[in-house]
Structure formats: C-alpha cells, structure tokens
Amino acid sequence: MAELYMARTCRHGILRVVGGEPWHHSGDVLITPANNRLSGREGMDARIHAEAGEEMTQATRQICLDQRKINAPPCAVTTNVVTSPFGLSDRYKHVI
Numbered sequence: 001m002a003e004l005y006m007a008r009t010c011r012h013g014i015l016r017v018v019g020g021e022p023w024h025h026s027g028d029v030l031i032t033p034a035n036n037r038l039s040g041r042e043g044m045d046a047r048i049h050a051e052a053g054e055e056m057t058q059a060t061r062q063i064c065l066d067q068r069k070i071n072a073p074p075c076a077v078t079t080n081v082v083t084s085p086f087g088l089s090d091r092y093k094h095v096i
Helices: 043-052 054-071
Strands: 001-009 011-019
Touching: 043 054
Parallel strands: none
Antiparallel strands: 001 011
C-alpha cells in the first residue's frame, strides 16, 4: 500500500512523494538510490535493476565506461544519472 509523504503543486504540475513498492505506482520519473558505481547490486537499487531488466544493467555499465574514458567517477556524490525506464516503461518515463 502506498503512503503519500508529500504533495506540492508547482507551475508544471504536482510533485508527489510516495512510499511503498515503486512498481505498484506510475509517474513521469522514478528517483532511486544508487552507489557511485551504479552497480545495481544492493538494496533498492538491486530491486530496481531486477524489475527494469538487463537493459538497465547494460545502460549503467555503458555510463560507467563512458565516464572512465574521461577519468571521472561513474556517478559522483551529489550528481545524478538519467536512464530510460526499460522494463518499467509501462509505469515510468525516466529513472534517475
């Protein structure tokens, strides 16, 4: 069951922050926790990768490889990475 933590109206629509299983919701964006290596091996990040499928893993690996070419961390602290939703596409437009 979803729990609504916050809802705010802004110029572009409504921002809703909800808790619970993300695959039981839908929206424009799913913002998930990840480590700076984008490994998808622990906690909620692992569950999101499992639901999104192998394409998500391949996309995050490619981001890591591209960042290494310029000697940068895959996802530095306080930054984000945006991907397609892959296997979550019927519920979300982007995964951050």
